Amino acid sequence: MSHTVIDINNVSKLYRLGAVSSKTLRDDVGMWFARIKGKEQEYLKIGEEVKKQLMWALRDVSFDIKDGEVLGILGKNGAGKSTLLKILSRVTKPTTGEIKIKGRIASLLEVGTGFHPELTGRENIFLNGSILGMSKAEIKKNLEEIIAFSGVEKYIDTPVKRYSSGMYVRLAFAVAAHLDPEILIVDEVLAVGDFEFQKKCIGKMKDVSTSGRTVVFVSHSMQAVKSLCTRAVMLQAGVVAKEGNVNDVVDFYLKDGAEQIKNGVIPDNASKYNSGDAKFKTIAIINEKGEQINNLYFDQLITVQLELETYRTVDECVIELGFGNSEDRFTFTSTGDMAGKTIKLEKGKHKLSVELNPKLLPGDYSVYLGVHDMSKTGLTLDYVEKIFDITVYKFTADNNSNFLFNASLGKVRQEGKWTITQNK
Amino acid sequence: MAIEKNWDLIVKPHSSWFNLNFSETWRYRNLVLLFVKRDIVAQYKQTILGPIWHILQPALTTLMYILVFGVVAKLSTDGSPKLLFYSSGVVLWSFFSTSLINTSSTFIANAHIFGKIYFPRLVIPISVVVATLIRFFIQLFLFILIIIYWKFFVDESSNFLPNITVILLPLLLIIMGIFALGCGIIISSLTTKYRDLSIFVSFGVQLIMYLTPVVYSASIWGDYQWIMDINPLTYIFESFRYMFMSTGAINYYGLVYSAIFAIIVFLIGTAIFNRVDKSFMDTV
Numbered sequence: 204m205s206h207t208v209i210d211i212n213n214v215s216k217l218y219r220l221g222a223v224s225s226k227t228l229r230d231d232v233g234m235w236f237a238r239i240k241g242k243e244q245e246y247l248k249i250g251e252e253v254k255k256q257l258m259w260a261l262r263d264v265s266f267d268i269k270d271g272e273v274l275g276i277l278g279k280n281g282a283g284k285s286t287l288l289k290i291l292s293r294v295t296k297p298t299t300g301e302i303k304i305k306g307r308i309a310s311l312l313e314v315g316t317g318f319h320p321e322l323t324g325r326e327n328i329f330l331n332g333s334i335l336g337m338s339k340a341e342i343k344k345n346l347e348e349i350i351a352f353s354g355v356e357k358y359i360d361t362p363v364k365r366y367s368s369g370m371y372v373r374l375a376f377a378v379a380a381h382l383d384p385e386i387l388i389v390d391e392v393l394a395v396g397d398f399e400f401q402k403k404c405i406g407k408m409k410d411v412s413t414s415g416r417t418v419v420f421v422s423h424s425m426q427a428v429k430s431l432c433t434r435a436v437m438l439q440a441g442v443v444a445k446e447g448n449v450n451d452v453v454d455f456y457l458k459d460g461a462e463q464i465k466n467g468v469i470p471d472n473a474s475k476y477n478s479g480d481a482k483f484k485t486i487a488i489i490n491e492k493g494e495q496i497n498n499l500y501f502d503q504l505i506t507v508q509l510e511l512e513t514y515r516t517v518d519e520c521v522i523e524l525g526f527g528n529s530e531d532r533f534t535f536t537s538t539g540d541m542a543g544k545t546i547k548l549e550k551g552k553h554k555l556s557v558e559l560n561p562k563l564l565p566g567d568y569s570v571y572l573g574v575h576d577m578s579k580t581g582l583t584l585d586y587v588e589k590i591f592d593i594t595v596y597k598f599t600a601d602n603n604s605n606f607l608f609n610a611s612l613g614k615v616r617q618e619g620k621w622t623i624t625q626n627k
Numbered sequence: 628m629a630i631e632k633n634w635d636l637i638v639k640p641h642s643s644w645f646n647l648n649f650s651e652t653w654r655y656r657n658l659v660l661l662f663v664k665r666d667i668v669a670q671y672k673q674t675i676l677g678p679i680w681h682i683l684q685p686a687l688t689t690l691m692y693i694l695v696f697g698v699v700a701k702l703s704t705d706g707s708p709k710l711l712f713y714s715s716g717v718v719l720w721s722f723f724s725t726s727l728i729n730t731s732s733t734f735i736a737n738a739h740i741f742g743k744i745y746f747p748r749l750v751i752p753i754s755v756v757v758a759t760l761i762r763f764f765i766q767l768f769l770f771i772l773i774i775i776y777w778k779f780f781v782d783e784s785s786n787f788l789p790n791i792t793v794i795l796l797p798l799l800l801i802i803m804g805i806f807a808l809g810c811g812i813i814i815s816s817l818t819t820k821y822r823d824l825s826i827f828v829s830f831g832v833q834l835i836m837y838l839t840p841v842v843y844s845a846s847i848w849g850d851y852q853w854i855m856d857i858n859p860l861t862y863i864f865e866s867f868r869y870m871f872m873s874t875g876a877i878n879y880y881g882l883v884y885s886a887i888f889a890i891i892v893f894l895i896g897t898a899i900f901n902r903v904d905k906s907f908m909d910t911v
Binding site: 209266274289290291292293294295296298299301302303304305306308312313316317319321322327329330333334335336338339364414627 | 634635636637638639640653655657661662665668669672673739740741742743744745746769810905
């Protein structure tokens with residue numbers, strides 16, 4: 204029977220936002236005295252001013268991790284995953300609550316921590332290994348293996364500043380991969396590097412997990428979590444929203460968010476430009492089953508439902524729906540049948556429905572909407588940016604991720620009709 | 628079924644004030660050595676003269692001090708030859724000031740490492756002091772060469788020679804190292820919140836230098852001699868000069884005072900350091 208190796212007990216973490224210190228020295232001193240007495244929280248309740256700058260990154264998080272378990276921690280940006288991970292790795296301390304750990308623990312929040320550019324690859328293996336908690340004997344024992352694994356044998360006595368970034372990461376990961384703790388904590392290190400490297404990472408993680416060690420794994424990558432973990436915990440706004448079997452939690456995670464924007468109301472102040480003649484009111488993205496979603500599988504047919512209110516009749520109107528990536532650039536826009544044509548919209552409320560398969564490659568995107576009056580040389584009536592965030596997962600609805608092996612560059616998959624004949 | 632739990636580690640919000648974690652830091656001694664190596668190896672890479680700088684730096688500083696404080700300002704060296712007096716001051720002072728300045732940036736300079744991985748934070752300042760100590764021994768070698776040069780090439784009747792008290796040198800270095808480490812970690816802890824301090828450090832260190840008999844003898848202050856007397860570094864410098872040059876005397880009471888002072892500063896330092904360590908990742 205497996206026993207608990209990590210016991211997380213009512214852990215909360217409070218962050219002070221913005222200012223590094225509180226407003227005045229008096230506050231600082233007051234806070235300081237409160238902290239000595241261990242009554243920080245009580246003091247915090249006193250000042251409204253102070254209160255505004257505070258944020259609970261974690262709120263009474265409790266769960267256990269059993270021996271030999273591979274636990275995934277899921278959650279959106281800002282849900283508290285990284286904070287929990289940092290507390291588990293002892294990089295920062297909880298504000299309240301405690302965590303009990305049994306066994307040798309090693310955490311991997313980054314590969315190559317402490318690498319010094321002037322030192323050689325070999326020297327950095329020793330430095331990085333020691334920082335990660337390996338003993339000198341352990342590093343020596345594994346040295347040949349680490350060097351072979353990294354694939355940079357030829358340059359192992361060259362300062363790492365001369366390495367390409369790929370070599371650098373491979374060496375760094377090679378060290379990390381030879382960590383041999385009882386409990387391993389891994390952040391989204393896997394999100395960096397090329398695809399081949401990610402596969403290598405996941406392979407190594409699988410080795411670790413099948414060898415019966417305990418792994419805590421935090422990731423955005425559903426695919427990785429699904430294939431590696433047995434159990435998962437989902438964090439939402441700092442609290443445990445769901446805990447249990449990995450499939451249940453992943454399903455819950457995929458639906459999460461859609462519920463928050465159930466009505467998809469676009470706030471009045473969301474418009475980047477508005478002429479006062481029209482306004483987008485609501486947005487919703489619907490899957491084949493008619494459910495509202497904001498996380499897409501790759502290659503999924505969706506319907507974007509919009510509500511547009513016009514305050515006057517627009518004779519020559521064009522409506523556009525755009526998808527952009529996080530770097531603030533358009534990926535593509537769609538005007539459907541309206542390309543080269545215009546439509547007439549009477550004054551009043553209109554329902555729009557756009558059915559499309561955006562063929563967006565995995566990543567985070569957001570939606571842009573615009574309505575323009577072509578009779579007035581394209582006057583923009585309403586334009587909203589990034590009102591709706593969607594995430595495209597690294598696998599299709601039937602859990603297939605083979606598409607990543609080909610044509611995974613760019614942002615959109617374009618399927619042309621290819622004809623190949625051999626010249627005789 | 629109740630299973631006997633022997634937790635290896637309990638992560639709690641508050642650690643005690645004087646949680647020095649010596650045993651834990653000791654377990655990471657290998658890491659200390661690697662950081663020391665990193666500091667020493669990396670410092671002069673891609674410089675033409677490389678490790679020669681360890682010698683050249685104090686040599687040039689000594690020459691400068693002889694010119695400025697000796698020849699131009701004509702400050703008293705209590706009868707010691709200028710070369711010996713200034714080189715002894717420079718060598719010992721550079722151990723203190725380098726230790727202090729380099730440890731004072733512990734948190735800021737290593738924020739990227741501290742944010743990613745846990746190890747006892749004291750490892751970094753300790754490794755800085757050890758690295759500086761190694762450099763000190765290189766420079767001490769230069770100083771000994773100067774003493775020999777003086778005896779055999781300049782003044783054969785010279786009595787400015789080391790004596791048996793030299794065996795107390797490790798004690799001096801330990802006091803000084805602890806003092807520098809203590810001051811350094813206090814400053815590094817405070818700079819996480821008040822960055823202004825890091826700018827103040829180099830100025831402050833210079834100020835302390837002028838309150839310490841580095842470039843002139845302690846007697847120069849006349850009526851204000853007490854300023855020198857309360858400075859724990861004074862006794863260390865005087866003892867150092869006595870050990871290697873047989874000038875002045877060792878004030879043993881003074882040394883005890885220095886040691887107590889250094890230990891108190893170090894304890895305050897570790898207490899503040901521990902406090903900051905708890906929350907610093909959230910403020911930097």
